[in-house]
Amino acid sequence: MTLFRPVGLKELELIAEAGWREFPPRLPWQPIFYPVLNFEYAAQIASEWNTKDENSAYCGFVTQFDVADAFVSRYDVQVVGTKGHQELWVPAEDLAELNAHIEAPIAVLASYFGESFSGTVDRDTELPTSVVPPAS
Numbered sequence: 001m002t003l004f005r006p007v008g009l010k011e012l013e014l015i016a017e018a019g020w021r022e023f024p025p026r027l028p029w030q031p032i033f034y035p036v037l038n039f040e041y042a043a044q045i046a047s048e049w050n051t052k053d054e055n056s057a058y059c060g061f062v063t064q065f066d067v068a069d070a071f072v073s074r075y076d077v078q079v080v081g082t083k084g085h086q087e088l089w090v091p092a093e094d095l096a097e098l099n100a101h102i103e104a105p106i107a108v109l110a111s112y113f114g115e116s117f118s119g120t121v122d123r124d125t126e127l128p129t130s131v132v133p134p135a136s
Contacts, residue, residue: 001072003035003088004042004109005063006049008056009119012108012131015063020106020134022099026092033095037077037086039064043110051114058114059128064107071101105134 005023007015014024026033036042042062050060075088090098111126119128127133 001069002064002066003037003072004039005035005065006042006045007061007063008050008053009059009061009128009130010055010057012061012063012127015106016132016134021102023095023106026095031092033090033092033098034078034087035065035067035090037088038084039109041085041087043112046110047112051112051117054116057119057128058117059119060112061108061127062110064109065105066103067098068101068103071098107134 011024015022018024023033036045039062046060046062050056051058072088075090078087078089079085080087108127111121113121119130121127122129122133125131125133
């Protein structure tokens with residue numbers, strides 16, 4: 001199954017440090033890892049929420065990754081707004097196992113930068129220069 005995850009800068013840096021193969025562990029106050037089921041919803045979060053959030057460094061990114069269908073079938077689809085707002089709620093303790101079932105490197109499909117973003121962006125990758133892009 002193809003999934004999407006909106007992330008801020010720190011989470012993206014940790015994904016890059018892990019070789020684009022896994023998501024970082026959840027923080028103690030984050031009991032759920034919630035990938036979303038469509039690009040549009042992920043883009044809405046990344047562009048409308050992350051770009052206004054200091055903890056996201058005022059930027060948001062839409063990541064895409066594939067996970068074995070047999071693994072993700074254990075999680076029910078949650079609708080958290082309109083019918084297009086679909087997520088999987090993966091308990092934090094299951095994240096390492098989900099990471100083990102990612103079938104290809106995590107990709108960045110879109111980057112969004114808010115007015116308060118203060119970093120520099122590489123023109124070729126559209127990623128902040130603090131992020132090591134995946135090997136091509």
